[in-house]
Amino acid sequence: MADRLTIGDRRLYLCTADRPDLEQFLAACIEGGVDIVQLRDKVLDARPLLVRAALARRVCHDHGVPFLLNDRPDLALEVEADGVHVGQDDAPPALARRLLGPDAIVGFSTHAPAELDGAAVEPADYLSAGPVSPTPTKPGRPGTGLDYLTYASQRATKPWFVTGGVTPGTIPDMVVAGARRFVVVRYLTESDDPRRAARALRDAVDASVNDRADAPRP
Numbered sequence: 001m002a003d004r005l006t007i008g009d010r011r012l013y014l015c016t017a018d019r020p021d022l023e024q025f026l027a028a029c030i031e032g033g034v035d036i037v038q039l040r041d042k043v044l045d046a047r048p049l050l051v052r053a054a055l056a057r058r059v060c061h062d063h064g065v066p067f068l069l070n071d072r073p074d075l076a077l078e079v080e081a082d083g084v085h086v087g088q089d090d091a092p093p094a095l096a097r098r099l100l101g102p103d104a105i106v107g108f109s110t111h112a113p114a115e116l117d118g119a120a121v122e123p124a125d126y127l128s129a130g131p132v133s134p135t136p137t138k139p140g141r142p143g144t145g146l147d148y149l150t151y152a153s154q155r156a157t158k159p160w161f162v163t164g165g166v167t168p169g170t171i172p173d174m175v176v177a178g179a180r181r182f183v184v185v186r187y188l189t190e191s192d193d194p195r196r197a198a199r200a201l202r203d204a205v206d207a208s209v210n211d212r213a214d215a216p217r218p
Contacts (some may be wrong), residue, residue, distance in 0.1 A: 007105060007126045008159040010035045011205050012198070013183040015070075015163075017041045018052045023059055029188055030063040032198025033205075038085050038107075040070035053079040066105060073099040083107065083125070088115060097123040110160075111144060113151050120157045127156060128183055131164020132174065135185070146177040153178025168204040175208040 014034045018041045019025060026037060039056045041049060053069050057079055060067035066082035069075055073096040076084040083105025084096050096106045108124040110116040111131075119127050129152040133143040143164060152160050162179040167187050174182070182205055191197035 005035070007036075008181075010066075011181055011209070012036075012202050013038065013161050013181065014188055014198075015040050015183055015185050016189050018044060018049075019189070022052060023055055025189075025194055026056060026059045027063065028193075028195035029198045030060070030065055032195040033202025034065065034184075034188075034198050036066050036068070038068040038070055040085075046072075046075060050075055050079055053081065057081055068105060068107065076100060076104075085109070085128075093119075093122040093124045109163075110152075113148070113155070116152055116156060116160075124158060126181075127152075127158050127160040128163050129156075129160050129179075130162050130183075132162060132170075133165030135164050146173060149174060149177035149179050166201070168200045171201070171204040172208045175205075175212050180209055 012034050013036045014029050015038045018039065037056065037060050039053055041052070044052065053075065057067040068083045068085050069079065069081045070085050071087070071090045073084045073091055077099055084100060085107035086093060086096055087109040088111070093106050093108050100106065106124045107126050107128065108119050108122055109128045110119055116127065116129065129148055130144055132146060132149065149162055159181060161181040161183045162174055163183040166174070166182045166184045171182065184201060187201065188194050188197050
């Protein structure tokens with residue numbers, strides 16, 4: 001089972017498609033510091049996706065972190081995932097909540113101030129904000145820039161995670177802009193050593209967030 005940390009306590013969120021070494025990859029990322037996982041696969045049909053999601057759920061629960069499925073609250077229900085993440089064009093958060101119940105984690109993507117403001121009334125537990133930089137995982141979507149993170153830090157009424165371009169080198173500026181929680185895709189999925197890459201990310205997150213917390217207020 002996932003541990004008892006709230007969604008707001010989590011800092012490093014892996015979003016990954018299926019891959020041949022999914023079991024080993026997820027374990028390595030979690031051991032490196034990932035503390036929440038989403039399986040986002042736009043290729044697999046429903047039945048094979050259920051098989052892979054069941055494997056991912058087992059690995060995550062063996063390591064004490066929540067497992068979420070992208071886009072499909074129906075399949076998340078079937079596989080007994082901890083929750084689901086939906087986008088602006090997916091099933092609405094209210095439907096996900098009705099299907100999965102009050103204890104499930106429901107995440108909701110936002111890409112602009114109006115979407116973030118509108119998400120305040122949605123039955124979502126957390127939001128994502130971005131992508132800060134254009135990313136091939138969201139083809140055709142422009143980057144929001146760091147200003148959107150500042151907006152989210154000032155206006156969001158729920159915990160939120162920044163997406164797009166998260167690396168150890170970009171994390172400090174994102175933290176200055178207001179981010180405290182981070183979604184990572186390519187820095188981990190393209191790494192030859194995902195455990196080491198996850199540790200580098202987690203160290204950068206912890207150091208930057210702690211430095212910001214300790215900084216004197218103006």
